[in-house]
Amino acid sequence: MHDLMRTTITSMEAAEWCGKEHSKLLRDIRNYISQLGEAKIGFSDFFNESTYVTEQNKTLPCFLVTKKGCEFIAHKMTGQRGTEFTARYINRFHEMENPKKQIPPTEHPGEVANLLKVLSNRMDKQGIAPYKSAEMVKMVCEQYGIQLPADFVKVPKYEQMSIVKFLEGSGKA
Template sequence: MNELTRTTITSMEVAEWCGKRHTDLLRDIRKYVQQLGESKIAFTDFFKESTYVTDQNKTLPCFLVTKKGCEFIAHKMTGHKGVEFTARYINRFHEMEELPQRLLTDHPGEVAKLIQALASRMDKQGSVPYKSVEMAKLVCEQYGIQLPADFVKAPDYEQLSLFGNTN
């Protein structure tokens, strides 16, 4: 599964980029899967069935979409939306390919324990809380766990000091 998360994007992300409702994209992908199966072409090279959990704790279907799957979908699109989707998926897969090959862990609980131990030590040493968050993000990235770019935010007073004194 770790390899899949490094080489695929979710159908929710694809739907957003395509400007489609996720349910409509799922319908389209299921149709592609059926047609590929009828042609005896392995659909798993393009799409992998999966699920996700909503904020309401519901498990819903989705697909993990490979680079080939994105190319497949892009070839079905035309006009501005097609151009925009193609650019987004190309950029996204290039970003994933350019990331250094990092060890992905099958034991996220161990990573969490490591982060907890390091945060505790930093707290005892008087580190400011956002520095612990920066450390946690670095540890996660070393184990191939990607966090949002805005996961770490320095407090406003720290950001102001970056610009130096204007006296």
């Protein structure tokens, strides 16, 4: 069930995207399920019955809508609303399918610190500019969920000028 939650949206969200009342989308989904049943086509690849709890602590019906279910709904829609719904579900499922690669926050920050020290020493021995080491430290910290100040990496002015001059020389500035 947990995997299903990560690869579906709720019918409430779909109804909002469709510009429909949730009760009307529930009615439509139930009709789709009935028609699929008559054709002896399973509906669980598209829609899965579920419930949600309101702010008033009432349990109400809803559906978990898969990517295929969103495609099914989108094919029933036309015009501006159909276009908006399709764009929203495509964007949402791409986000779910391609999450940002992030290592879970560590319980052992000392290990991260040791890793950073080793990497920084190696970069120093190779003659790499100190701000490049700072960029590497920031990148590793972000992967481990460690927040650093936005101005942690400061590029020297001479480096900034050379980039600007390069861009001016290439006609891209």
